[in-house]
Amino acid sequence: MAEEFRYDIELLLEAQHGDVAAFTTLYRRHARAVLRYAWAGLGDRSQAEDVLQETFTVMWRKRRQAAIVDESLLPWLLVVCRNHVRNQLRRRRRQTAHELDDQSATHHQNALHSDAEELVAMRVELGRLSDLDRRLCELCLGEGYTYREAAALLDTTETAVGKRLQRARARLRSALSGDEPTNTREGTA
Structure with missing residues (x-):
């Protein structure tokens, strides 16, 4: 029987026993939907591709806990994907906050340095x-x-x-x- 015509439950059971071909079929079957879901959540294709890989890495590591819903592995994969999207968005927010803090600190230091230079110049000119x-x-x-x-x-x-x-x-x-x-x-x- 051709792999693409087999039910997800059969492929998952075989993948749970280490069958890489069954895992590959599940990947080919659901990767596009997982990628679209991640891309819609992140708005960045490169990051969505990373999340896709993370999702299927988790699926392989946790293949014994993976759940079939309505004869499909896709709902379980989308939950894993959603969690990775949320983590990615949190990282993005933290990174943006750190960058803003760094920019603010740099701006503040530059302003202090500029003010100090102006004060020195003012004193020199007053002395003249x-x-x-x-x-x-x-x-x-x-x-x-x-x-x-x-x-x-x-x-x-x-x-x-x-x-x-x-x-x-x-x-x-x-x-x-x-x-x-x-x-x-x-x-x-």
């Missing part, structure tokens, strides 16, 4: 300002003094404070944006 301009930046920008308060403290006019801060900010912005540095240690009002 005249003593009066640097002190005005410290008072007005760093400590929150008003122009009037800074002018009174440094014995200058409110207008001079505004103009000096405007020039200092422009020099800092220019230097931090990578443009050529402007005149340094400027002492005029």
Whole structure:
């Protein structure tokens, strides 16, 4: 009797006794349906092919526990396949979560590094300002003094404070944006 016309139960019984030809017939009979099922669940043919192989590997290892439902081994194979699909999807989610964590950590480290570089550059540029301009930046920008308060403290006019801060900010912005540095240690009002 030709293998393709035999019932699954007969082939399974022979496979349970180590008959590789019977197992091969079961594989040929059901592999396409198992592959379609896995592919539909995963959306990736390569991963579905892996799941197909895993399903039939389990079938061979557990051939003594395999169950025939309505004269077919296919329902049992699809349950095994479904379990492998679920495992694959869990692995995918974990991998995606790890990749997102890694990307987030890398982004955070890059941002911290960038912030530290900007802080160092800011300190260098502040050091290039005249003593009066640097002190005005410290008072007005760093400590929150008003122009009037800074002018009174440094014995200058409110207008001079505004103009000096405007020039200092422009020099800092220019230097931090990578443009050529402007005149340094400027002492005029």
